[in-house]
Amino acid sequence: MIIVTNNEGHAGIATTAKLLAQGGTSLDAIEAGIRLVEADENVRTVGRGGWPNLLGEVELDASVMDGTTLRTGAVGALKGFLHPVSIARQVLEKLPHELLAGEGARRFAAEIGAEAGDLLMPHARTAWQRWFENEVTEGERERWPEVPMTDLCRRAIDPEIGRDTTIFIGQDKDDNIAAGTSTSGWGWKYPGRLGDSPIIGAGSYADTRYGACACTGVGEMSIRAGTARAVVLYMKMGMTVEEAVYEAVTDMRALKGGLIGRVTIHAIDPAGRHKVVAVNGLPENHYWIWQDGMEAPVSCPAEIIAISEDPTPKPTAHRRYEQMGL
Numbered sequence: 001m002i003i004v005t006n007n008e009g010h011a012g013i014a015t016t017a018k019l020l021a022q023g024g025t026s027l028d029a030i031e032a033g034i035r036l037v038e039a040d041e042n043v044r045t046v047g048r049g050g051w052p053n054l055l056g057e058v059e060l061d062a063s064v065m066d067g068t069t070l071r072t073g074a075v076g077a078l079k080g081f082l083h084p085v086s087i088a089r090q091v092l093e094k095l096p097h098e099l100l101a102g103e104g105a106r107r108f109a110a111e112i113g114a115e116a117g118d119l120l121m122p123h124a125r126t127a128w129q130r131w132f133e134n135e136v137t138e139g140e141r142e143r144w145p146e147v148p149m150t151d152l153c154r155r156a157i158d159p160e161i162g163r164d165t166t167i168f169i170g171q172d173k174d175d176n177i178a179a180g181t182s183t184s185g186w187g188w189k190y191p192g193r194l195g196d197s198p199i200i201g202a203g204s205y206a207d208t209r210y211g212a213c214a215c216t217g218v219g220e221m222s223i224r225a226g227t228a229r230a231v232v233l234y235m236k237m238g239m240t241v242e243e244a245v246y247e248a249v250t251d252m253r254a255l256k257g258g259l260i261g262r263v264t265i266h267a268i269d270p271a272g273r274h275k276v277v278a279v280n281g282l283p284e285n286h287y288w289i290w291q292d293g294m295e296a297p298v299s300c301p302a303e304i305i306a307i308s309e310d311p312t313p314k315p316t317a318h319r320r321y322e323q324m325g326l
């Protein structure tokens, strides 16, 4: 069984499903599927083709978790490498650590011979250039990049809203459950910002005994609520997968201030049941599922639950870029 995000996971789910059907491990199948999403330049929120940060640089976050050993591997704010999910996997395989960020992640990627490449594609370069010309004052442009960025960050449009990180959660024929994530995070984020995707327990968690959960959308919310770990813990404490996800939605209602927007919570249990809820979601929030015996993955709508009457930033922001043809 495999569940993946919305449109963003589409490039990879068929491969993941095929590997699982052939008896591959959930971790291998998830890594292989996410690599295809990372390579798809049409996905504007994952890997090559993702939106850049305020400096015009694409910074990538990714993670994997093996629910049988509870080992994890994650990288954050990684620049210049095409497949952060595989570098995260090698953190799990080769290091006595679970998470590397920034320069250390880059060093490790180079050391293991990971594939380097240019991540900033022409559409993203053009969009960033337009933002730079329209939003950055002449004085700031003269001193760039040595300028305060806090206000620029607060004003920046987030083209990710309504689109997604990619998450894969799955179970193999031997019942091993695993999770994987990959994202370029918010467009125009403050340099060094980590979302929930590399934060095990926030953006993903997997435990073969109880199930798995992974989140997309505003990572600031799932970090604050500890969402992925909470959902798996709620299942451990006896809730069904549906009850566990609803409880995590209740946790999010307690968030006051900060950035409140859309989060989609995806969860599975060891018996093959699943639940996907889009908190402050949009009708377009779907997910893909493939289970043993299915000929092909199918797309299903997430249940939408509003927890905020005026989620910010506006969920239509990304459409401005579509209207610009970017």
Ligand code: GLY
Residues within 6 Å of the ligand: 165, 183, 184, 185, 186, 194, 195, 196, 197, 203, 215, 216, 217, 218, 219, 220
């Ligand atoms: N959920 C991905 C992020 O916030 O970066």
